[in-house]
Amino acid sequence: MSLSLNQWTTKRWSVAEAVDGCVRHGVEAIGLWRQDVAAQGLAESARLVREAGLRVSSLCRGGFLTTGSAEALDDNRRAIEEAAELGAACLVLVVGGLPGVVPGEPLGAGADRDLAGARERVAEALAVLAPYAGERGVRLALEPLHPMYCADRAVLSTLGQALDLAEPYPVAQVGVVVDTFHVWWDPQVFEQIARAGARIASYQVCDYLHPLPADVLLGRGVMGDGVIDFGPLTRAVLEAGYTGDIEVEIFNAEVWAADPDEVLATVKERFAALIG
Amino acid sequence: MSLSLNQWTTKRWSVAEAVDGCVRHGVEAIGLWRQDVAAQGLAESARLVREAGLRVSSLCRGGFLTTGSAEALDDNRRAIEEAAELGAACLVLVVGGLPGVVPGEPLGAGADRDLAGARERVAEALAVLAPYAGERGVRLALEPLHPMYCADRAVLSTLGQALDLAEPYPVAQVGVVVDTFHVWWDPQVFEQIARAGARIASYQVCDYLHPLPADVLLGRGVMGDGVIDFGPLTRAVLEAGYTGDIEVEIFNAEVWAADPDEVLATVKERFAALIG
Secondary structure (H helix, E strand, O other), X not given: XXXXXXXXXXXXXXXXXXXXXXXXXXXXXXXXXXXXXXXXXXXXXXXXXXXXXXXXXXXXXXXXXXXXXXXXHHHHHHHHHHHHHHOOOOEEEEOEOOOOOOOOOOOOOOOOOOHHHHHHHHHHHHHHHHHHHHHOOOOEEEOOOOHHHOOOOEOXXXXXXXXXXXXXXXXXXXXXXXXXXXXXXXXXXXXXXXXXXXXXXXXXXXXXXXXXXXXXXXXXXXXXXXXXXXXXXXXXXXXXXXXXXXXXXXXXXXXXXXXXXXXXXXXXHXXXXXXX | OOEEEEHHHHOOOOHHHHHHHHHHHOOOEEEEEHHHHHHHOHHHHHHHHHHHOOEEEEEEEEEOOOOOOHHHHHHHHHHHHHHHHHOOOOEEEEOEOOOOOOOOXXXXXXXXXXXXXXXXXXXXXXXXXXXHHHHOOOOEEEOOOOHHHOOOOEOOOOHHHHHHHHOOOOOOOEEEEEEHHHHOOOOOHHHHHHHHHHHEEEEEEXXXXXXXXXXXXXXXXXXXXXXXXXXXXXXXXXXOOOOOOEEEOOOOHHHHHOOHHHHHHHHHHHHHHHOO
């Protein structure tokens, strides 16, 4: 089991700095974010990870497909091309919330409460994007998000639902993300991890903090700082046949304020103790 | 379809005041809370609702069974006796979170991360309490809570999980609560409502606010103020055969600060427009 640093765990680092950090700390893989890749330059980012000998465990993220807009599809096609150029093991898709419901902003008159419709549009977009990704050797990874993000970030809320959505497509084209923060509470999680098998495109770990901070997006903590029992989940993912890197992805105001080198040292220590 | 006022929607009102409020506003049923009943006196509360001709749609709440303690069982036996004396249609059970994880308090060294164990203890407690309730003519109502409360309030997170837990017992002994706030996001909710059928002991409505307030417990809003599409859920509950009262239960700092008479007037108006 090999640790991958998701770049947003050390959010202050650019792609170049995060690549250096991985090399310095003996971390063999990295999860990249599109906006940081764009800031560094796509070709330059690809060169940096290649020359450092790092695997790109994921590119975050495509998705936001619930409006059914042509712009969203175009943006996802670009994300697929970027993932191909970076040699990323998968492109993570956060499918989007209810149309017109914006994270952190008050509910406006344009909010669309048709949850079934939003889910249907995700399925329709996937039918377009899966073959496009397949032709470019890119694997899409559907990420179910914790149900508290259903309104504003992802109408995809459980692993079972993600697997239903992935089912029509080849395993190499559409996989799923198992992220401990999002799935730990799910009474069906072990059964669905076993069902997922080779569909698991990414295993992401971080803890679920208690109490949640005022901005629930930032409720992710370093493993050991929250309520998740990582042993059973990690064992289940491995028993399902997952052999990829294990990404640590933490959104947390204190972690982001800390020295990234210290964060990465702590993450490595906790990973060794609780995950690998 | 008849509106029931859950007493905590007008939290400043005592039992006597809430009963008066219901009569004044033409509301025929009320959901009571144990601590308010205790403050009013159990016999006096029973007399007040009886003389006002109100139905008691639920008593909130028993539960907190995840520690496996004898004290918790004793407290639930008392709650069952109270529900019997009040003639409540059901006793709502909020099963409790991970042992040692306290709402609003930092995670301490005593936090128990064994989620499967906590769930098992709920099943064990139910085996004791269901027959006790049955002998007294009281129906227990298992309430799945939104997964964001899994750590600190209820390890019971989905309707499907509640139905699995209820299955060994007669329908008259153990039912489930369908609360729109807790279940609206669930991709299996319609299938599970249909499966529930006569197990539905209570249908509670309120909206899911966006963004959530800093204390996520208070993210409940008056119908129409949040992201829930009530039509499909209400139709599904009615098609499943539910004929009981529909309780409006809102935990919300602004609602609690407002004049309870105005709150109840608004609730009635929104109920007529969106639910009944």
